[in-house]
Amino acid sequence: MTVHTSTRLSDGRELIYFDASEATARRRLAGPSDRRGLPDRPASGTVRYDPLTGEWIAVAAHRQTRTHLPAADQCPLCPSSPSHLSEIPATDYEVAVFENRFPSFGPELGLLPADPVWGTTAPAYGRCEVVAFDSAHEGSFGSLSPERARTVVDAWAQRTGALSAMEGIRQVFCFENRGADIGVTLLHPHGQIYAYPFIPPRSAVMAEQAAAYFEASEGRRTLVGAVLDAERSSGERMVLEGRHFSAYVPFAARWPLEVHLVPHRQVADLAELRDEERDDLTGVYLELLARVDGLYSTPTPYIAAWHQAPLDARFRPASRLHLQLTSPRRAADKLKFLAGSEAAMGAFINDTVPEQVAAQLRAAVPATARKG
Template sequence: MERIDPLTGDRARIVASRQSRPNLPDQGCPFCPGGLEAPEPYDVRWFPNRWPPFPDERAEIVLYTPRHDASFADLGREEARQVVDLWAARSRALGDRDDVGYVLVFENRGPEVGATISHPHGQIYAFDTVPPRAATELLRGDATGALGPDAPDDRLVATSSSGWRAWVPWAATWPYELVLAPVEAVPDLPSLDPAGRQALGDLLVDVVGRLDRLFDAPMPLMMWFHQRPFDGGDWPDAWLHAHIAPLLRAPGVQRFVAAGELGSQVWFNPVAPADAAQQLRDA
């Protein structure tokens, strides 16, 4: 059930059924081969979320690898490409449904962001309408040059083949925040050609590895993809890209979002974007 706060305009989905979902599996990893959610061997795998925030199987889990102790940074080129291919295939399958207007591919990594199972995995939510954050970006289009071919100069972190780049945003709200996007506009994951899919996989392996090496430990992070809505609209300015929000600002020190930021929606970042980019380039 979606509600809109009459004072702030914020949207909230009330999903009381998720209160009963387990915090940790009772025994073994359900995502390892032979486990509850992966009874057969697999390379990559998807399945409906047992505790979905949406009805009608519009929430899915994506398993990146059968290796429990791996991370995206440990994937080989073929493995990373398989994950991107699965994201694209599920985006298309969900987006083709009449009751879906937007497909959000995302990952929560680490217990600091509430990930209860360490096995490498992400999720997909299929919204009936375009969520506010994605809608804001779509309405702004590329008028700001935020995703276009203009080089982010001293904030550039890494590049990949076929024109994909990763950089720290000009007004980063997280200390080591990253945006990944192709230099030339591609509207959504299903529209990526084979070279673009490989380039995205390669770049994700690269930058997640840099984040892990930065403080010599796996970086807890949130990642999400913004892409063209699947609502049948034109959306000529849609430009596929990923946001990565790492939680740590120093070894073992988490960047907390406090009342002054939530109350004002003005963010206070203790690390300059150019400095963050330099540290990631060196990692």
């Protein structure tokens, strides 16, 4: 069972270690503290209301100064050493989660105005956290050992539950950006968690679709569950099937490479997964990522986005947890860029055929197997 222990960095931000044993966790608390003497945290940024879309836009100019592709000996996610004090004071760690020093949302918590109009501005309430998957400087989730990956899954679940209980939070989003082509600014294997004070636009659309289907269907079926059943029945786009999770390329994939990883049981978020489901998720997800990297001779850039149910009561029973993994890579040496139709109109035009992509993933030799 994963043990988590909380401490504070020198500017007051929370740091949480996740360890596979109680003994290791005790050593964490007895270890060194943050000696950097950082200045006090600034106030939250702002959000502005767009009346044309009904969306909130975050303004976070302070993020312009965030760390960008530092040298390995200056990495803020590596363990601290006598010559470099990082964001993680420990000399070694398994998984660490801490409040982002350059957050898009937070550190203040609160409620946004209920009836915004043109010109409405409010603090960017919420919280942004960094999840350091491992103490090693290079890699990604797919390069983790099964044991370490399972600890990350537990960290996602624990943080989802804790953030969901905070004032004003309406959606918790766990994700990993992988590769410079995605815009990654740190090479150290890590992900992030955003706790939003509003339901983001795409989540809002999906939640409304899910709620409408749930309320109209016989037996209160979930839409994601119905799609999973249809994909498993068809089989054309299936990639992997485990005991508790299955992965498929969606029928209406937007991106050249897109895979959905879905639990067989209805759960609203990661925090609701049972131990045996987390075990299966770990194995299936690692194999999926190995197949994604097995498509080409170089690592594939991707965004791995966990869609969790918004915290509004109407959406919780209708929305099923699922992972959406997308990559702009449309060939070994080509990337898809969002042009006029996608960027301006939100109307996606896919360059690949979902059935063919699924077949390629099924046939892919995982990169790890090629190396052996």
